[in-house]
Amino acid sequence: MGRVSECAVLVRGIAERKREKKLNLLQWNGKLSTGQNLAAQGVVEAIKQKESFFIWAVCGAGKTEMLFYGINEALQKGERVCIATPRTDVVLELAPRLQEVFPYIKVAALYGGSVDKEKDAVLVVATTHQLLRYYRAFHVMVVDEIDAFPYCADQMLQYAVKQAMKERAARIYLTATPDETWKRKFRKGEQKGVIVSGRYHRHPLPVPLFCWCGNWKKSLIHKRIPRVLLQWLQTYLNKKHPIFLFVPHVRYIEEISLLLKSLNKRIEGVHAEDPGRKEKVAAFRKGEIPLLVTTTILERGVTVKNLQVAVLGAEEEIFSESALVQIAGRAGRSFEAPYGEVIYFHYGKTEAMVRAKKHIQGMNKNAKEQGLID
Incomplete structure (x- = not known):
């Protein structure tokens, strides 16, 4: 965000952009595993209904691929999608992968010190800090690694995520290590979601x-x-x-x-x-x-x-x-x-x-x- 002092004037507004509807934006020939497919179906449905969906998937389950069809569903309707993550390294890994499978649109990668200035892109991958720049901008908000520092411990960042979404938006939450609150909500049926306990390549997790x-x-x-x-x-x-x-x-x-x-x-x-x-x-x-x-x-x-x-x-x-x-x-x-x-x-x-x-x-x-x- 750069330096902001108490005396600075901040202006916020909802900048509507022209919706561009295109078909076949997703260019991916891969195949989802059984677990990935179950999660992907949940993501697509949540985006259609503008609901909340929780994915508890082990490290290496292929969480990014689980999002592909849902992102495509939103983009084809002219909607804007944001994938927010607490860590810069995740932005740097995710953005090129998404650009590869969505070659006909611009994928913006935003983090502290980033040179990417296309903040109005239809698909944005950003650190949670960068969402302070947005207000009611995204129809779909994906929060990756919901338990990761600093997002999990910073109410300002959680507020930024909420403010960056449309008032009626789809919310997708992902993690391999949810805290007890998320586990309890999921097990009680208060939160729709899915557990994917196997990696996409069908080999077990390395035991330490x-x-x-x-x-x-x-x-x-x-x-x-x-x-x-x-x-x-x-x-x-x-x-x-x-x-x-x-x-x-x-x-x-x-x-x-x-x-x-x-x-x-x-x-x-x-x-x-x-x-x-x-x-x-x-x-x-x-x-x-x-x-x-x-x-x-x-x-x-x-x-x-x-x-x-x-x-x-x-x-x-x-x-x-x-x-x-x-x-x-x-x-x-x-x-x-x-x-x-x-x-x-x-x-x-x-x-x-x-x-x-x-x-x-x-x-x-x-x-x-x-x-x-x-």
Whole structure:
């Protein structure tokens, strides 16, 4: 949004744009899985009826594809659609994918510092902060990762989402890790929705391993990486598999990434305020960076083939059940490489770690029973 002071004059209004109705806007030849198709039908119906619909889908279930037919339904009627997400990285991943399957329209990507100025586009992918720019603009509002920080804890952002919608709009909510309020509303039948417990490629979610690594903070004081972690990283670097190493705080990133450069000088660290964040993530996707040391800022929205995932200090409070489930969900997402290792290196197991593992095992069990995985 840029800087705004109390004395600034702000003007709001409803800017109606000419509706352009076109057929066959969706150019996608893929096929939805059973679970995806069930969710997609719910999305289309919610958009037709201007209702609320909730999708509780595991990481890697293919949530974006579940939206394709619903978005197409809205665009064909000349309606505007917004996909709002708390994280910039998700915007940067979603916008190109949507532009590819909707080539005849402009997909706007809006986030802090973005150069895209087409705010009146019919299909907008934006961080929730950017919705403060809109008033009664969208016929369809998709809120991705409803449990993610800062959206879940910021009433201003939740207000921004409501204000950006038409008074009668379709609302689609997505997450892999809903909080207890969303779970309760869904189970009581107060919220229409669907659970998709299997990934689109029909392989189970990687179940995290626990590995005790000793007093890792003390090791860092002595400029050492815990041996078990170092050996694990070396194994996958030798195999040339990309690696995410999650750490509990930004203060550890530079220190650990510098120590790890002894394994490979191209190893980098990235965090929320890193000015090179966008470029580093892009380089990681291309294979130019073999390992990224990062915080929970990359727990969502990043898909990389063959990714292996480690957490150092998994016992720290920042690694909640939902954070650990999301982190584990980075591995094994691609059809070509549906397996990946997830390991929590810790100095003592926590309830959050145990619950995260049970959550993932429970989803795999449900998916098996429903015939969603082989």
